[in-house]
Amino acid sequence: MSKNNIDIEKTLELEKARQLLESRVQGGMKSYLVSLELPDDDPVEIQESLVELGALVRTLGDECVGVTVQKKAKPVPATYIGLGKAEEIKNTCDSLKFDYVIFDQELSPTQVRNLENLIVKPILDRTGVILQIFRKNARSKEARTQVEIAHLEYIAPRLSNAWITWERQRGGGGSGGRLKGAGETQIEIDRRRMKDKIASLRKDLEKIQKERETQRKNRADEWNVVLVGYTNAGKTTLMNFLTESHLSAKDSLFETLDSSIRRIRGVNNMNILVTDTVGFIRNLPHGLVASFRSTLEETSKADLLLHIVDITHKSYKEHIKVTDEVLAQVGASDVPRIIVFNKIDKILGEPRLPKILARGYPRSICLSSYKEEDIKRFREMIVNFLAQNMVEEVFHVAYGDSKMLSLIYSHARVLESNWTQDEGIFKVRMSKSIYHRYFAPVKAEEEQEWQIKSN
Ligand SMILES: Nc1nc2c(ncn2[C@@H]2O[C@H](COP(=O)(O)OP(=O)(O)OP(=O)(O)O)[C@@H](O)[C@H]2O)c(=O)[nH]1
């Protein structure tokens, strides 16, 4: 067979495998995991991240049939791993019969292309897998639009690989521009169409989010509490027991992508709304953080964050760190929070653990979402926290005082605002610590001015 024929055959085989991977409705495919360990990497973290990648694969309904880690001084620019390693993976496929290969780190489009040509199997990276799960689990129009934007932005630079899929999504023939030799121009046309599609999805998203905002006016008598945390920590389960709801919670990653709001029942005269949100993960793709930004920013407007941690997870400290990092990225660092160490029922024979955790994390609670008395105790903790740690104040802001306006909008929740001819009057709520850090000096100044005026 001539080299040309071999190349065509290889391309056809690859396209078939890619189509199979993209078009499957359910799981049942076999994957092979690859990671690269660089001199600065912590080998334990590399292993933990691979275990997590395995869980992501199972969430897709697929199975992992093998794993390999290559130690190298630095990545190979063209293929990320070494050529010998790529060859070894290709040979392993004869016995393990995997359908695709996943790299635990992000690959460039060129690296994917080169690796696919060498291994003759579709190559995904961590971001690609997470995006597939998000696409599978998004339910509401808002979540679907957010995921679709992130997905299109991810595949646009990889278009020569994803061309057939995009063609099929548009309702085209699907026989493949690359195979027909349509080449660059077709890809360029597609890329432009994709850009237009992203722009129109962004407009749709803005409209959906505006509608949501107008529906949900900030009511002064309501307290907003938001559940945040690593994926699978138990946010939705806790939400269900706290608010007597029936949202879908299961032992799989990114089960929740849509925010849901429910009211806490049985709390005398307080009107507390609890929001369940999308979970976080290490190396959460930037595109997803960007397109979920508006949803995530809701956390920065909360009165209180409940940071749920699965205490049975070996990497729970890393999970806390990752969650804190994402919260900082979306401007929620200042919002008061309670750390909730969940699933304590699964920890047997360590009766001192709650005390140890309380010492390390002063504002925290250990509980099992399944224990009624724990839920009751937790509900009381939330109510007491809101009653004792929050301050409501009224500020009079002169026109042009942009410093004060920015202080209010960045650090407090605006409950009411009214503009008169001379000033804006803002009723705001914040935690006591934020009040003392940012607002107490302003208030003191305001009162001094008022005294001078009235004298
Ligand atoms: N043993 C035990 N299991 C729990 C507890 N809370 C939650 N779980 C289990 O943990 C798994 C994940 O729960 P979810 O509530 O779906 O977790 P989540 O944080 O909402 O996850 P995502 O929405 O996927 O990010 C489920 O199998 C729950 O049954 C608990 O207190 N004890």
Ligand SMILES: [Mg+2]
């Ligand atoms: Mg959930």
